[in-house]
Amino acid sequence: MRKAKPAALAAALGLALAAGVASAQTIKIGFITSYSGLNGNLGPYMERGARLYLKEHANELPPGVNVEFLIRDDTGPNPDKAKQLAQELIVRDKVNLLAGVIFTPNAMAIAPLATEAKVPFIIMNAGTAVITTRSPYIARLSFTLWQSCYPLGQWGAKRFKRVYTMVSDFGPGHDCEDAIVRAIKESGGEVAGTVRVPLVNPDFVPYMQRVKDAKPDALAVFIPAGKTATAVLKAFGDLGLANSGVKLIGPGDVTTDEELQNMGDAALGVLTVHHYSAAADRPANKAFVAAWKRDYGANETPNFVAVGGWDGMAAIMYAIKEQNGKLDPDRTMDLLKNFKDPNSPRGPISLDPATRDIVQNEYLREVRRVGGKLVNVELETVGTAVKDPWKELNKK
Ligand code: PHB
Numbered sequence: 001m002r003k004a005k006p007a008a009l010a011a012a013l014g015l016a017l018a019a020g021v022a023s024a025q026t027i028k029i030g031f032i033t034s035y036s037g038l039n040g041n042l043g044p045y046m047e048r049g050a051r052l053y054l055k056e057h058a059n060e061l062p063p064g065v066n067v068e069f070l071i072r073d074d075t076g077p078n079p080d081k082a083k084q085l086a087q088e089l090i091v092r093d094k095v096n097l098l099a100g101v102i103f104t105p106n107a108m109a110i111a112p113l114a115t116e117a118k119v120p121f122i123i124m125n126a127g128t129a130v131i132t133t134r135s136p137y138i139a140r141l142s143f144t145l146w147q148s149c150y151p152l153g154q155w156g157a158k159r160f161k162r163v164y165t166m167v168s169d170f171g172p173g174h175d176c177e178d179a180i181v182r183a184i185k186e187s188g189g190e191v192a193g194t195v196r197v198p199l200v201n202p203d204f205v206p207y208m209q210r211v212k213d214a215k216p217d218a219l220a221v222f223i224p225a226g227k228t229a230t231a232v233l234k235a236f237g238d239l240g241l242a243n244s245g246v247k248l249i250g251p252g253d254v255t256t257d258e259e260l261q262n263m264g265d266a267a268l269g270v271l272t273v274h275h276y277s278a279a280a281d282r283p284a285n286k287a288f289v290a291a292w293k294r295d296y297g298a299n300e301t302p303n304f305v306a307v308g309g310w311d312g313m314a315a316i317m318y319a320i321k322e323q324n325g326k327l328d329p330d331r332t333m334d335l336l337k338n339f340k341d342p343n344s345p346r347g348p349i350s351l352d353p354a355t356r357d358i359v360q361n362e363y364l365r366e367v368r369r370v371g372g373k374l375v376n377v378e379l380e381t382v383g384t385a386v387k388d389p390w391k392e393l394n395k396k
Contacts, residue, residue, distance in 0.1 A: 025325045026067070026068050027066070027067045027068070027096050028070060028093060028095040029068065029070065029095060029096070029098075030095035030098045030099070031072065032086060032089070032100045033046045033047060033071075033072075033073070033074065033102055033124075033125075034075065034102045034103065035075075036073055036075050038224070039076065039226025040076060041226055041227070045305040045309065047100075048295075048296060049302065049306035049309025049313070050309035050312060052288075052295060053314055054313055057317055060321060061317075061325070065320065070093055074101070077199060078106065079109035080109070083110060090117045096120075096327045097120050097121070097122060097332075098122070099123075099312055100122075101123055101125060102224075104126045104127065104128040104170060107131045107138075108128075108131060108134060108171075111134035111138060114138060115137055118137060118329040119137060120137050120329055121139075122139055123140040123312070124141055124142055124305070124308035125308050127142055127144050129391060132388075138356060139336040139337070141358055142304075142312075143275055143304070144389075146178075146390040147389065148272075148273045149175065149176040149177075149180050149220075149273075150182070151183075151362050151386070152249065152250070152272075154186075154382075155273065155382055156189075157189035158187065160189070160216075160217035160218040160247065161217050163184055163192060163217065163220055164192040164219045164220070164246075165177050165191070165195070166196075166207060166219060168198075168202075168224060169199060174196075178390075179390070192216035197223075204236075205238070208235045208239045211246065217246070217247065218246065219246050222254065223254060225254075225256035226256065226258075229253060229263070230263050232254060233248075233255075233263040233270075234263075236248055236266055237264070247269075248269075250270075252272045252275070252276070252376065253274075255270050257277065257278040257279075257303040258301060260374040260375065268369065268374070269368075270367045271365070273363070274304065274362065275346050276307045277363065277365050277375070279375035284343040284344060292306070302345075304346075307346055311341065311346070311349060314339075314341055322335050337356060338351070338353060347360065347361045348385070359387050360385070361386065362382050362383035363379070364380050365378050365379060
């Protein structure tokens with residue numbers, strides 16, 4: 001009799017645990033992003049953005065439902081690593097969703113796995129236009145480079161006679177170059193030259209010298225956000241391009257909010273087109289930035305990667321709520337296609353049901369010093385409810 005007691009207790013405990021597990025529904029999100037390697041500081045912005053959304057909206061989760069992030073480091077642009085992580089998350093951890101990804105090559109490597117396993121994949125950064133066509137299980141809550149670079153080219157052609165482009169030599173760089181060159185040619189402007197620089201550890205000085213010699217009116221640069229942006233600004237400043245009459249322009253990656261204070265005065269006056277600025281005075285953005293500073297520190301500033309994480313999590317939350325916590329992959333995709341938020345920190349957003357790509361505004365911004373800090377001041381809205389122009393221009 002005595003011996004049976006602990007066993008009975010253990011059995012009862014086991015039952016209780018099983019009951020607890022059965023009534024609490026856990027949604028597992030396999031979260032793949034970059035914490036090391038090239039611009040490895042960007043991953044934490046994405047993760048913190050997603051976690052902050054979840055925290056601020058935790059009371060909207062259906063009763064008994066909770067969300068677990070399985071966080072993985074893809075170590076920068078590393079498609080083999082990203083694929084291996086996605087495989088493990090799908091097969092071993094049995095995640096309900098995949099999310100994250102800073103770099104295009106990684107998103108491309110994960111796409112076929114999402115299709116094969118029918119696991120919805122919510123992209124929170126990677127911006128090459130073609131990515132969403134690689135799997136019907138992808139929804140993108142970030143941006144495409146065509147969305148910023150095409151209106152940038154249209155605006156730039158009105159303001160500058162000759163524009164030179166400089167881009168990182170990989171998918172999003174090629175998209176940005178194509179978009180600017182196309183927009184300038186359509187507007188009857190002149191492309192002074194184009195150059196592609198290596199993605200990893202480029203020395204910008206010789207490239208900047210080449211641009212200086214060509215004497216364009218503007219230099220449009222795309223590089224991945226993070227430390228690479230600061231390296232561009234440093235080379236631009238050191239070679240005195242601004243003083244020789246070259247205006248630096250680009251999509252917002254080149255004046256990414258988290259690096260502005262490291263860039264110093266070389267960033268002053270740089271004009272960019274982008275969907276998000278931490279300095280935007282929309283009430284939804286003010287609330288977002290205040291929550292960020294409250295949780296992560298008064299000196300911390302979110303960037304567009306953080307907003308990708310925030311809005312990506314908003315879309316996931318919508319799919320969870322609508323299905324009462326029981327996720328079916330095809331139903332999830334149907335719901336995501338109709339996701340809308342009139343009040344994102346970046347302004348109104350929605351997903352285009354035809355492409356599963358985000359539709360959003362694009363703002364012209366200028367780096368100015370405000371209250372002692374460099375910020376991207378939004379000057380005007382250059383595009384309203386912009387769909388990915390690459391897909392619009394290549395419609396059959
Ligand atoms: C991308 O790989 O698609 C990418 C990376 C960094 C950016 C933008 C796009 O700032």
